[in-house]
Amino acid sequence: MTADRIVVVGAGVAGLATALRLAPLPVTLVTAAPLGEDTATAWAQGGIAAAIGADDAPALHAADTLAAGAGLSDAGIAGIVAGAGPGLVDWLVGLGLAFDRGPDGALALGLEAAHSRRRIVKAGGDATGAAVLRTLARAAAACPSITVTVGRATALAQDGEGRVTGLVLRTDRGALDLPARAVVLATGGLGGLYRATTNPAGAVGAGLALAARAGAVLRDVEFVQFHPTAIALRTDGPLPLATEALRGEGAILVDAAGGRVMAGIAGAELAPRDVVARAIARRTGRGEAVFLDARRIDVARRFPTVAALCRGAGLDPAVSPIPVRPAAHYHMGGIRVDGCGRSTLANLWACGEVAATGLHGANRLASNSLLEAMAFAVRIAADIRGMDAPAAGAGRGP
Structure with missing residues (x-):
């Protein structure tokens, strides 16, 4: 050298x-x-x-x-x-x-x-x-x-x-x-x-x-950015990601009863990441579960990485919403x-x-x-x- x-x-x-x-x-x-x-x-x-x-x-x-x-x-x-x-x-x-x-x-x-x-x-x-x-x-x-x-x-x-x-x-x-x-x-x-x-x-x-x-x-x-939609398979460690592009194509955030998590918030699912992450964290902080409902999207064809991650966890995004939570993502x-x-x-x-x-x-x-x-x-x-x-x-x- x-x-x-x-x-x-x-x-x-x-x-x-x-x-x-x-x-x-x-x-x-x-x-x-x-x-x-x-x-x-x-x-x-x-x-x-x-x-x-x-x-x-x-x-x-x-x-x-x-x-x-x-x-x-x-x-x-x-x-x-x-x-x-x-x-x-x-x-x-x-x-x-x-x-x-x-x-x-x-x-x-x-x-x-x-x-x-x-x-x-x-x-x-x-x-x-x-x-x-x-x-x-x-x-x-x-x-x-x-x-x-x-x-x-x-x-x-x-x-x-x-x-x-x-x-x-x-x-x-x-x-x-x-x-x-x-x-x-x-x-x-x-x-x-x-x-x-x-x-x-x-x-x-x-x-x-x-x-x-x-x-x-x-x-x-x-300044650490939390991605709003890590797939909530466990409580810690590296979590797989449900890409933001799912929301860009129409997936919505819902609670266990199917209610819209982003209702009344400017930008809704397409608000900046910090806004969406805080909205989800407010729910999960109260012990509620939040899901990404992508059933209207052909996830298997258009988002094969997410589909494979879900299959590995026993989830089918074509049938059931994906459990999500914020996770540290970018510094x-x-x-x-x-x-x-x-x-x-x-x-x-x-x-x-x-x-x-x-x-x-x-x-x-x-x-x-x-x-x-x-x-x-x-x-x-x-x-x-x-x-x-x-x-x-x-x-x-x-």
Whole structure:
């Protein structure tokens, strides 16, 4: 390993997209599990929000993002990310991702909560995250400038002035030092810390801890989004998800007697996630059960992932409503970064859920997470390219 190498930590959509965008610069991609495994990306049932419909525009997408963020989103960042959506969809198509399409061959656009237009691009109905992950992992495996190393990061290496100079890694062969001129953290969120979560158990905020111990500034760490409709199979641990797109296609929330849970609430089932989650939590906090009634939808055909999860639990959504409850889903806070993904530490960038870009504010708009990660991967790669490559052993700030 040399000091000219770039280290990217994390192999979900954020890490893979960043590594690919950095090509042909030499990149070591550090992953805690074999490529394509144990990432939140693979669990993402939603899609990618992109303003590509005839009645849509990036400005409308940005406006919806700001509204969902409860006044705390950065308008400039929202405009940048929304504007990148159509091009990022084209990039994935170019990599071989087969998005869902209508009878006319055009991309099928779904609707999710707090979106004013149908703009959710999907693959495999409700398996978009897994499809994106497979596509990017395949491209990364074929990219000669990317070397994959399996291990767990334990510390950021720094020089006497606090600049990041590499990564300390624990592997099956022992400790490993990876000198680097740039480190990109793409380690995901912290939902695994919660009793009920839709995240993998390994999502425990490891990247936040690495950055904080090195002296990086964190931002908005108090903002954790709870997804309203985790499938209530148990009281704790990772819970399977009933995608928000079900409500976008007409599924409704009901109590045990069939009464509408969202009656009288602005937006009803398509209100922002925090509004829907609180409405459900008020009921479950009183000991009531809440269900997602999707019987009017052909779940088996249109949402095969949800259908399979239900079958595994002995449920048939065509016959009975699905029991649901809120669960920790996404961390809007993270390592504070600027519009190029730079942290407050020289030579350290962050991408994806571990980063706080200002896009999400207090509440992430549905299907903006994969979009944000890919949009910032482009910006981070461009920023790192603008650095002068140092001589081996020499640190240099961006």
